[in-house]
Every structure is written in structure tokens, then in C-alpha cells.
Amino acid sequence: MGTKIYLSTTGAPVDPEDARISVFDRGFLYGDSVYETMRSAGGRPVELARHLARLHRSAAGIGLVIPFADAALGDAIAQTHAATGNPESYVRVIVTRGVGPLMLDPRRSEDPTLVIIVQPLVVPDEAAYRRGLAAVIVGQTKTTGGLLDPAIKSGNYLGSILALRQAIAEGGDDAILCAATGEIAEGATSNVFFVAEGVVRTPDLQAGLLAGITREVVCELSAELGLPVQTGRVWPDDLRGADEVFLTSSVRGIMPVTKLDGRVVGGGVEGPITARLRARYDAYLAALG
Numbered sequence: 001m002g003t004k005i006y007l008s009t010t011g012a013p014v015d016p017e018d019a020r021i022s023v024f025d026r027g028f029l030y031g032d033s034v035y036e037t038m039r040s041a042g043g044r045p046v047e048l049a050r051h052l053a054r055l056h057r058s059a060a061g062i063g064l065v066i067p068f069a070d071a072a073l074g075d076a077i078a079q080t081h082a083a084t085g086n087p088e089s090y091v092r093v094i095v096t097r098g099v100g101p102l103m104l105d106p107r108r109s110e111d112p113t114l115v116i117i118v119q120p121l122v123v124p125d126e127a128a129y130r131r132g133l134a135a136v137i138v139g140q141t142k143t144t145g146g147l148l149d150p151a152i153k154s155g156n157y158l159g160s161i162l163a164l165r166q167a168i169a170e171g172g173d174d175a176i177l178c179a180a181t182g183e184i185a186e187g188a189t190s191n192v193f194f195v196a197e198g199v200v201r202t203p204d205l206q207a208g209l210l211a212g213i214t215r216e217v218v219c220e221l222s223a224e225l226g227l228p229v230q231t232g233r234v235w236p237d238d239l240r241g242a243d244e245v246f247l248t249s250s251v252r253g254i255m256p257v258t259k260l261d262g263r264v265v266g267g268g269v270e271g272p273i274t275a276r277l278r279a280r281y282d283a284y285l286a287a288l289g
């Protein structure tokens, strides 16, 4: 069990202490990069094809052409996971615009850097899922309509980091961010769902958010359970008055929110529809393994 890093510069998995990239790499200097985070199930990255498709969409969104074929990326991930000996892994794939002179102009950086970090998968235990999280709806807004589309999963997460800092300062575990209109967009590193009067709802992509792969999968599984997810505009008061709230992301899966802005949500523990969806999501992961 352990951590291994694959770098395009070495072309093979190495130990973390041997994984070095230049301080002139634009990923380090400017967050000029795109990335994906996945977990494995049965030793294979979950929804790899959808994650790689989003990586390409993100790259296109910042004018970066990824020079690594999907098959080569898949092989590098598999090789790195095998080198760790982990039964299941956390997998992060990062592509930066590469090394260049110390100037913002991106035209002189034409050799993207690939970094794949594979480490042991750590997920919350069952008690943590039942207990759920305390989330805080923060004042910061997503920069919708700006140059950096929130649909791009770039290496620049300062907005989410500041939102998380604020949530923690207010006694929360996680942050929920709003769009410039004041409507709910997404979590710091997750998408947001809620249940009201038996209906599962989530903000529409128009709110300016990352099209989460888990969000997509949860919508599919929910429909299978006869609970089609409604998308639309969601306001802070919708969440505050909801019976159940949960966050979705590739590593945590479905994580209940049982406290919002210091107030208890529903019964203060994982709600019944969230529990049904989480059980269905666990079965989906088990079937992949």
C-alpha cells in the first residue's frame, strides 16, 4: 500500500520523493492546468471514460491541447495503481500547460506536463455517512459569466479554498457556493442535491457549476429507483427548508448534509431518500468491482 506518482517526464511510476517538476511549470505558477479526481472500484478507475471526456472539455476551455492519448492515460493510471499495491486507490490526473519563461503569455509553453498521483483510497466510515456534514452557504459567489467558466475543472481552486476557509471559520465542515444571482451553485468540491416533499432536486448546469460525474450517475440511479431528479434554479431558502440535503463527488460518493448554516436539516441524521440513493450507489460501485 502506498503512493506512487507518474510523470510524463519520467514515463514510469516513482515514489513521491522522486517525483519532481520544475518550479517554472505553469501549473505551479498560475494554476494553468486541468485535472480529474477519481476513485477505483475493483482496482479500476470509476467512470474513466467520462472523466477523460471532461478532462478534454476542461482543456479545450483553457485552450490546452492534451498530447496524451486516452489509451496511454488509462495505461499510465493502471500501471501506477499496480505499482502502489493498493486494493483501491484515489487517482488524480493533472495536465498543466507545462514549463515556460516567467511570464503570463502562454504561447511559449507548448509541452504539457502530465502528473498522475495514486494513493490509498480513504473514504469516510459508515458512521460518518450516517452522521453527515455541517455545511455553510458562503457569501462568495462562483464567477459565472466571467472568463473562467465553472464548468472547467482547472487547477485554480482559490475560490473554493476561500469558501471552505469561511465555512470552517463558521464552524462548518464544508462550503456551498452561490452564483452571482444568489442561487445555489455547488459545493466547494461537490455538487448539491436536496429532497423536498419526496422530490429530489439539484441546481441546473446554467447556475454555473461543474458537471459532476457523480451528479450524472446519481441522476441516472435515482431515475432507476423511480425518483427522477428535477433540475432547476435552487435558492438558499430551498436548501434551508429541505427535508434532506446531500453532496456528491467522486471520492465521497453521496455525503449527507445534516446541518446547514448551524441549523439541523430534517431529522439531523441521514434522511431516508438519501440512504436509499447511497445504498443504490454502493451497489453500483460493487457491481463495477
Ligand SMILES: Cc1ncc(COP(=O)(O)O)c(C=O)c1O
Binding pocket: 037, 160, 186, 187, 188, 189, 190, 191, 209, 210, 211, 212, 213, 214, 215, 248, 249, 250, 251
Ligand atoms: C467544484 C466541484 N464541483 C463538483 C465536483 C464533483 O464532481 P465529481 O462528481 O465529478 O467528482 C467537484 C469534484 O471535485 C468539484 O471540485
